[in-house]
Amino acid sequence: MTARQRWRGLTGVAAALLLLATPVVPSAASEQGADPGPPRTLPALTNWTAESGSYVYEDGVRLVARDAAARRVASTLADDLRASGRGRVPVTSGAARPGDVLIDVEKQRKSLGAEGYELRAGERLEITGGTEAGAFYGTRTFLQLLAQGDRIPAGRTVDVPQYKERGVGVCACYINISMPWLENLIRDMAYRKQNQLLLELKVKSERHPDANSWGYYTKSDIRRLVALAAKYHITVIPEINSPGHMDPWLEHRPDLQLTDTDGRKQPSRLDVTKDEAFTYYTSLVDEYADVFPAKSWHMGADEYMLGSDFAKYPHILDYARRKYGERATPQDAFVDFVNRVEAYAAGKGKRLRIWNDGLTGDNTVPVAAGTTVEHWLAVRTKPSELIAQGHPLMNAAYSLYLVRGGFHSDTRKLYEQRWDPRVFEGETLTSREGVTGAKISLWPDNGRGETENEVAASMRLPLSHVAQVTWGSPHPDATYADFTARDTAVGHAPGRRDLTKPPVPDGTYTLRDTEGGVPPADYEIRRTPDGYVTLKSARTGACLETRSGKLTLNVPLDPGSSVTQETCDARNTLQRWQLTPVRGGHRLTNAITRMAAHVTDDGRLVQYPTDQQPPSTWQLTPSS
Known part of the structure; x- marks a missing residue:
């Protein structure tokens, strides 16, 4: 899916945002005064109880882990400490000594939820998660504090995210994005406690070699990327957009392309009335399952008839009426295809995700409940209605987009307006209930408009902003300048490669x-x-x-x-x-x-x- 023709504006959002203002924690400037406030991290700590003294990271530190899950977390932390130039720190078990870092997973700590953690700094530093993921996120806080100096103020925090989906969407469709760039993204996402990478891309197909136009990734590429993401507790969710935007797959399959009454074929549109089209698409789902273990499948389902008219394709209405009766609409044929894919994916143990713009309200057949909807466009069916219909809802607003060579998210504006994931295109919700989280989205509409390195530089603050608003307060600092200082203080993730240094001088x-x-x-x-x-x-x-x-x-x-x-x-x-x-x-x-x-x-x-x-x-x- 691309972002062209998507801008519809944020009508009436500014006033609604002011109603959502939340108390702010002390700014970076106030941290220099008598009350230092919480240590600076990103996302900001949701609470902090200061104590006297400090933890000092010195030679001889050990990572003490008490079970297998904690040892996996400690092993990743040891890798990151080495990548940040702090040598080889041993992972051990047994009693912790002063100066050690103790990592623990206590399943009985239900209050920490699936991803929360407790961190205590004193003569030693203790990180406790209710799950392995929670303990891992505690180590990200430790690394951020360590990036600002070897002395960490003594104190305690219990830090729990507000939203379960904290994501980035990347359209690596059509145009290949390099593996080192994606690996850098995964490291920086995890460093900021984001947990979901949604990738629209083409995997080189063994079942359909005629579809292997360039832009693809090999299966070995994907296995390596997914393994890195798993190490850093990021789920990679693949997307093959359908039934629209399928031109990367349909170039050599005119038999599956939607055809109008004049015989004109639409190379980007799958004919949803054909059983062969469904079989073709689900065969791709199966092939992707070989390399993507995620329990979710994104089928896109956006902009299927954008700029066109169902009247040019009367066989779609005929199909819908044969299946659902005389009151059926052409849109029901589209929803039917979505629901068939949903049932197929569910049979493979995967939950379906789609974009919202196809849910215009012109259908009589409902989309299967439980299908996650990523909302980016204001249409007649509002976010609150989707939640009431049983759809988990992710905020993927256009205001969070970065279009290569085009529109870029105005992070300053969003920050100053206290934007949070309840603010959708066309509606602002008063509750977080039913909202899974939010993501920024990167699109290649003008593929030569910017290089990967330029995109990486322009997305840094949008990435940090979405990480902040999905984990904690939308406005942790008094000013946007203070927020950018917070981002600068924590820096990039350990192990991130600098891709901007040529190997030879001019x-x-x-x-x-x-x-x-x-x-x-x-x-x-x-x-x-x-x-x-x-x-x-x-x-x-x-x-x-x-x-x-x-x-x-x-x-x-x-x-x-x-x-x-x-x-x-x-x-x-x-x-x-x-x-x-x-x-x-x-x-x-x-x-x-x-x-x-x-x-x-x-x-x-x-x-x-x-x-x-x-x-x-x-x-x-x-x-x-």
Whole structure:
């Protein structure tokens, strides 16, 4: 699903938000006074009881874990301490000594819920969760405090989230997003106690190889990503959008495309009246289950007939009336497809999720109760009605979107208005009951509008803001500047890779293909502001670019398309490349297409996914 045509505005929200204002905890400025207030974390601690003294992190610290669950948490913490430059901290059992970090899981602590924890700092530091997840989140607080210094003020907190779903949605559909970028996102999400990554993406299919247009991920890619997410207590929920936005899957399946009365096929729309369409889609659900163990399945179900008219497709109404009677509407055929997928997913042990915009109220057949609805658009069916109909409701408001090369969430405005997950597009609720949480969403509508590194920089504060409002108070600091200072103080997660540092300094280099497919040539390499490089030919004065082939979301994604020299343009993201050290030299990957430069047998420079053709290895020698 993309975000085009989604902006509808937040009507009347500002006034409603003022009614939802909650008391604020002391700001960063007040923490410098006589009453220091709670230590600074993100999300902010929901409470804090100060005590005299402090815990000091020193050489000789041990991580003491009392059972298997606590040892898993301690092992992850040890990895993160090592990644943050604090050496190898042993994990042990038995009695804790002064200076140790004690990690415990006490299942009888029901008041801590599924993810809450208690943290006590004194001569030693104690973290107790009612579950393994709760203890893990306590270690995230410890790491954030440690990022600000080795001395942690003595005190106690019991910290429990308000919402169970604290998420990020990423459309890695159409355009591949690099694995290191996604891995960084998982680490930063977990560091801020977020627990759900919703990924719309294409997994390279073994059952339907004709659908493997570029933008996909291999199954080994996904297994690695899901394993990292599980280590950090993040559930990865996959999405294949249907029955609309299916063009990545239907390009070579015209038999399944919706066709109007003039014989015009709609390559992005699945014909919901065909049993073969349902079989095709559910076969993809089964294949994804091989690599996604999540107990949820997201089918999208948005914008199916956007910009069109059911009257052009009378067979849809015929189908609905045959199945549900003369009072049925074309929308009932759409809901029927959703419900059939829901029943299929339930049979596989998975709960269904959909977007809300298809639930316009024009249907007579209800969507199956228990289907989670992610609400982003104000339509006739209001959030309160969806909750009353038995749908868990996640806030995925357009105001939380970051559109690549387009609309970006105004985090300052939301913070100052005290936005929280009860504020939906078109309705503000007075209770949290039925609301599962909220997420920010990243969309690639103009795929070349921004690079991954630019997106990472622009999403940092929106990520922190949603983490804050789904865990605790929507307004923990007196000013937005104080909130951004809080974010700066905790920093990034341990183990996060800096993807903005090219491996070679600016200069002119002779590039040699180690296979000898092309003659050596001199290029001026310059770092771009977002951390990639441009390669300007010393002979022609032109820059390497990839631009040929069919465009998808304004990006040339045809494997095998040419890499050419074009007029240099600092604004042109297709002229930005990532240099990656590999054995024997460097790999050259386009920042936008995520395909690597490859030299063909006849000496042409082209781009390919690395699993289709081996990337060329380039030796870089400073030129005289």
